[in-house]
Each structure stands twice: as C-alpha cells, then as structure tokens.
Amino acid sequence: PLQEGLLFHALFDEQGTDVYIEQMSLTLEGQLDAVALRASWQALLDRHASLRAGFRQLPGVDE
Template identity: 55%
Template sequence: MTTQPAARIDVLPLTPLQEGLLFHALYEHERAARDVYLVQLVFELDGAVDPDRLRAAAQALLDRHPTLRA
C-alpha cells in the first residue's frame, strides 16, 4: 500500500500576532520554560458516540476552514 502526498496548499505569511506568539514560544523554549500560550481543550460527550460520524464532522470542519488546520 502506497500513500499519496498531501495536496499542496498556499502558505500564508504570519500575522503580527502570530509572529509575536512564535517569538515568545521560541524564546521560552531556549529557557526550558513551558509555552504560556498553549491552549488545550477537553470535551466530554454524553451518550452514544459514533466515531466515524464524529471524525467525518471534524474533517468537514477542517476542510471548510483552512485556518483551523494551521
């Protein structure tokens, strides 16, 4: 089984805010500190979950909004 390379997409320049976040992340990395801008979310789902439908919904969201893939 061979895998196909991912389709190429435009690479956009960083916004000033993204440049600042990158600067701080790299600066803190050199000091072995944790990234103060790291955001993690945890969702708890109640009831029966169809993993295939959930995966398809998440993929549709990413396909529709390229900025969420960044």
C-alpha cells in the same frame, strides 16, 4: 499577512506559551458514533484553513 503574524508570535518568544493554542475538553454521554465524529471534524477542518495552519522552522533557513 495573518499567517505572518501567527509566525511572528510563534517565533517571538519561543520559551513562552503559544498564544494561538486553544484546547477544550468535552464529556460525551451515550454511544459515540466515531465515524460521524470523524466526518464532522474533517468537514470543520476542510472549511476553515486557519485550523490547519502550522509552521516549522527548517534548519539553516532564516526566512
């Protein structure tokens, strides 16, 4: 049901801003450990399925 709601809102107003997109910008100081950053981001995605949700509407498919 949650994914159906996300899809409904994505299709309801195709010209409007997607209400479920959120962006954040951070400024990091000092050395960046790219391996640790990538691993922590992957762990976050692995744990929270809603961060992996996405929808494509295929041509000729109404449902």
